[in-house]
Amino acid sequence: MEALERQARVAEAVRRVSVPLVRLLIDEGIGYQGFLAQLKPVFIEQALAQIAASGEKDTDSAVSLRSGVQRKEIKAWRRQPVRSARPVRRSIPAEVFARWISDPALRAADGSVRPLPRAGAMPSFEALARSVNQDVHPLSVLNELIRLGLARLEADGDAEMVALVRTGFVPRQDWEALIELFVDNLTAHLATAAGNLRGHAPAQLEQAVYAGGLTAPSAQRLAALSRELWAAMLNAFLTEATRLHAQDGGRGDRLVRLGAYFHDGPVAGDEAQS
Secondary structure: OOHHHHHHHHHHHHHHHOHHHHHHHHHOOOOHHHHHHHHHHHHHHHHHHHHHHHOOOOOHHHHHHHHOOOHHHHHHHHHOOOOOOOOOOOOHHHHHHHHHHHOHHHEOOOOOEOOEEOOOOOOOHHHHHHHHOOOOOHHHHHHHHHHOOOEEEEEEOOEEEEEEOOOOOOOOOOHHHHHHHHHHHHHHHHHHHHHHHOOOOOOOOOOOOOOOOOOHHHHHHHHHHHHHHHHHHHHHHHHHHHHHHHHHOOOOOOOOOOOOOOOOOOOOHHHHHO
């Protein structure tokens, strides 16, 4: 395939992928010109990264050639750079949540995640939280999980227990946390897909399966099945990840993310018959 044809195909593919993102922008009142300003630093940073990787000299002309951004705008950005990426922040509540659902010692005989006494020695929520981090008080972690709608307090006789409300870390009551998950998940997914498209070796897992011509009840059944399959995969992944983290002593430089999604929408054209 010729270079110009390949560029046209990639641009068309990115345009198609951007449709739901543009719909989100419009729903939130963000128009074309407003979003262009957000894209400019991304193009500059990625052009700089490519130049650094190739060992070429970093000049405004080189950055402009790769990014398509005018040199005067690149000069202005260098004087006051606006970074497009945020550092990954450690979430202690998320780590406590992950440890809770992955530790076999915190599971009941039937394999379900069991409620924990609020205080006391292991197994208790207090001991679990302290095993993850000594600096944040277990009560603060508990209050955050309750605020996010992920845990609740229960009475068991005279004992106060902490129980999980769900086994997936989706903080639906916290919009800020949701949008950070949106960024993290979609960035990792797109990075994997783009890397595979560019021929990076080894190719990383990025697969999907679909079924068309279904009724709404059938789609709902598959949605329920997908959640069951994800719960099993999540448990297996976190169990092994916890073991490997302990084996590596937490000293590695790799961040691994495994994701899943389920999409249910109308079928276009003759796909309904496929």
